[in-house]
Amino acid sequence: MIGDAAPRVFWTDRPGAPGPWEPLRGHTTADLLIVGGGLTGLWAAVLAKQENPACDVVLVEQRSIAYGASGRNGGFISDSLTHGLAHGAWLWPGEIETLLALGRANLAAIAAFVAEHGIDADLRLVGKTTVAVAPYQVEELRQAEKLHRAHGEDAVFLDRDEMCADVDSPTYLGGLRLRGTGGLVDPAALTWGLARVAERLGVRIHEGTEVTGLARAWAGVEVRTRSRGVVNAGQVLLATNAFPPALRRLRAFVLPVWDYVLVTEPLSPAQWESIGWRERQGLTDAGNRFHYYRPTADGRILWGGYDAVYNFGGGGSEQREATHRRLARHFFETFPQLHGVRFTHRWGGMIDSTSRFTPFFGTAMGGRVAYALGYTGLGVGASRFGALVGLDLLARRPTERTRLGMVRRHPVPFPPEPLxxxxxxxxxxxxxxxxxxxxxxxxxxxxxxxxxxxxxx
Missing domain, CATH: 1.10.287 (Helix Hairpins)
Known part of the structure; x- marks a missing residue:
């Protein structure tokens, strides 16, 4: 079933990437050094230059721009900063209205930025639908509808017939349609667009530049790289997602979980007609082990999730045959009318999970280093918020963001190996x-x- 699928990431398997940029070699200085060339790092670079055009910003990336989770995720974008409304209301009931308002403003700012800079990222704020595939999940979605409506969101519960009239699958027993809470985006195109804007604003970008150490310096932080580069920076922002952060103590809070994805060939008009899906929104299952799936701009279906794999020591592989075969089997169980459709791409990548499923923030080295990590699979939208928090912390300015419990307190750390x-x-x-x-x-x-x-x- 997956024999024809290329072991490559669909989003980046095409021309049009910006750069390449040379590795950092020799000695340089910077007002702000950003470690990580994904969405958090690039948002931080752009926002820092927009706030202060005179700020000398350097961004270093270990591989290439959009190599990590920013370029290989499912392409969902959400206004949630808390891994969903129910989770946020459970963890921070007294702050949930503030978190919702900040999340909605954050998503609106992303949409405005994409429009202003003409970034062709196929951003469509079409919401999403969560589907019940087991009887107990039907009542869970009914209760979720009430929660979302109580917080002013456009939520509609769909019974089995209504759900299948929207998207047709024999596995569906009901659904919860949410509009206005997010949508879909081409994540690599968004990341590449941010990199181009950052460069136009004067950010110095270096790919192939792995940071090997941070040390206090008389005027800031001395940062050394494997490419024999040295940066003396006034401040540093760490935005390395699931990759090991340069501050070893942060590794206890980040669990690198491997997630896997398939993408089909473009469907024919008749095949699309057989499943409906006229609003072309993203869908997810309601279980603990869930699939996420969505149409692409050129008429394919991206299908991922279910297995969330942690390997001893945190390592893993971008290809996992057993998981990709399981995903393919589940795809055709969900859409038997698409039997015979080929998969053209298969890949895997790391999610930076935390024990509370939400990002965490903080500073080190006397406030000269800040970090924003741990998005747990919902970082496409929340990365901009994380960048803002990191910049707030470096500037030592109290804001509505930095007063949040999510920002002020860390999650429970994971135990070390071998436990x-x-x-x-x-x-x-x-x-x-x-x-x-x-x-x-x-x-x-x-x-x-x-x-x-x-x-x-």
């Missing part, structure tokens, strides 16, 4: 059992819930 892998594996198995047991969470998951920790894809 980390069995704990994560135990949790994954418990989540699978919950899916098979009508959503009922066993003793281990209830214990994690009590302390606000767990595991999610």
């Amino acid at each position: 980390r892998w069995p704990v994560v594996e135990l949790t994954r198995q418990a989540l699978a059992r919950a899916d098979e047991n009508e959503g009922r969470r066993g003793p281990w998951l209830r214990l994690l819930d009590r302390f606000g920790v767990g595991f999610d894809s």
Whole structure:
């Protein structure tokens, strides 16, 4: 089923990438050094230059712009900063209205920026639909509709017939249609567009530049790279996602989880007609182990998720045959009318999960270094918010963002190896059992819930 699929990322498997930019070699200085050439790093670079055009900003990327999660995710963009409304209301009930307002303003600012700079990123704020594929999930979605409506969101519960009239699958038992809370985007095109804007604003970009160490210097931070470069920076922002951060102590808070994706060939008009999907919104399952899927601009279906793999020590592979085959089987179970459709691309990548499923922030080295990490799969939109928080922290300015509990407090750290892998594996198995047991969470998951920790894809 996946034999024809190229082991490449669909979003970046095309011409049009900006650069390339040379590795950093020799010695240089900067007012602000940004480590990481994904969405968080690029938003920080652009926002810093827009705030102060005289600020000398250098951005270094270990591989190439959009190489990591920013260029290989599913292309969903959300206004949520908290891994969904229900999760945010559970963790920070007293701040949820502020978090919602900040998230909505953040998404609106992204849309305005894309329009202003003419970035062709296929940004479509069409919302999304969560589908029930097990009987217990139907009632969960009914309750979710009430929660979203109570917070002023356009939420509509769909029964089985209404759901299948929208998108036709024999696996659907109901759905929750959300409009106005996000949508879809070409993530690589967005990242590339940000890089072009950053360069026009005067940001100095260096690819192939891995940071190997940070040290205090008399006027800031001395940063050394594997490419034999040295930067003396007044301030540093770490935006490395799931890749090991230059500050070792942060690694306890980031769990690199591997997620996998397939993309089909373009569907024919008749094939699209057979499944409906006229609003072309993104869809996700309602279970703990869920699929996410969406149409692309050229008429394909991107299909990913379900397996969230943590390997001992955090390493992994961009190709995982067993998972890709499982995804293909699930695809045709969901859409049997598409039997015979070929997959053209398959890949995997890391998600930077935290124990509370939301990003965390902070400073080090006397406030000269800031970090924004741990988006747990919802970073396409939240990355801009994370960049703003990082810049606020470096400027030591109290803002509505920096007063949030999510910003002021860290999540519970993960245990080190060799304990980390069995704990994560135990949790994954418990989540699978919950899916098979009508959503009922066993003793281990209830214990994690009590302390606000767990595991999610």
